[in-house]
Amino acid sequence: MSSSGAPSHKALSKIACKRLQKELVEWQMNPPTGFKHKVNDNLQRWIIEVIGAPGTLYANETYQLQVDFPEHYPMESPQVIFLLPAPLHPHIYSNGHICLDILYDSWSPAMTVSSICISILSMLSSSTEKQRPTDNDRYVQNCKNGRSPKETRWWFHDDKV
């Protein structure tokens, strides 16, 4: 269960701390539909419950996202992975890594944990078949040493799902 999600963090910078506190307050007042933040006292790692949207392949299924924030959040993107078991989806690897551009190259400080969650749910909802990415086994094998998905050079070319 601990999977690959233990990046060696430096503590959050002051700016990151301030920002995350604001995000937390905003989340509590206005949580995105379909998500539940499992509150703990760790500002640097959020565990978020995702419930598949009604009428989609993942309806009524519950998964867990683990969001780890780097020292220089929001200039640097958070690391977002699914805790196992990860949903069966063409862009989600069996080790929980997610192929979604906003988590990597297209990350911007204009985004928030909320907006990431919404993107992930929309990615799930638009899926038309429950299956792993075609290169799943090779990729997962390559990550055996515990490498973070942020160290991967992703190539995004499928904007349908």
Add this chain to the structure above:
Amino acid sequence: MQNQNDTVKDDAELAASISAEQWGCCSVEEPSFQDDEAAKVPYVGDKEPMSSLSAEYQAGSPILLEKIKVLDSQYVAIRRTRGDGNCFFRSFMFSYLEHILESQDGAEVDRIKVNVEKCRKNLQNLGYTDFTFEDFFALFLEQLDDILQGGEESISYDELVNRSRDQSVSDYSKLLLNFFDNLYSTECGFDRFLCLSVVMFFRFVTAGEIKTRAEFFEPFITGLSNTTVDQFCKTSVEPMGEESDHIHITALSDALGVAIRVVYLDRSSCDTGGGVTVNHHDFVPVGSGTNEKEEASSAAPFITLLYRPGHYDILYPKVLENVEK
């Protein structure tokens, strides 16, 4: 997919050392780019004579060499910036702050602050969450104040010097350069964050302007990338390291009310009969200036950037000759 090599990659080497493979949904295409070249150039370099430009092209095309000769007659120096996809914004930032530092033009600072406030309202109206951009705005305004006071009184001046490592520097731009270098390179992450934040501030301003005037920008955006205005801002403006083109420059110039001259050094032939000329384009802000001050449109922009395909550097015009064109 054009800008794979341009993200903020401090971790470029890291990524490369771990794997040269690319993963994605889910196929491996194109070899990965390396931006080793980019990493060798400092974020903002020293002022260099124009001869350093011609040195680069010694074996290059005759048209380019001819054009560099023309540039040599109009400009005294070039200042290079790192080609990491933020070069337009960083060149603009350096050039603008350097201008303020040298001119100590308080009226200009007051003027731009009014526009910055408008940008803030725009973002709010567009539904951006305040906390996503407020820190970036605050940091830019702080820098303006720091730099404006920099040349006036010894206290603030000393403060500025204290931020640079070389206490003996006297020349302003050297001072600013050290100021920048330290912001970028210091071990202390907060300072590095602070300076990257100004680039991010400009990205927010640019996105806000594009979305607020979506009907104006839409035809350019669909022509360029065949995406929606929102999608364009999300993928090509807001993420750090995404390169800028005419759309970004127009939007930033309009939003802040700051004119920008871009000089193009490319292979296109502009022989007008009397020899080779070098194209330039002045981005003159629209909207704010018409019934206020006319001078903005008549004077040459105080920011001049040299564009070579994919990259922006800063140019310094010859002052005395008052080059027209």
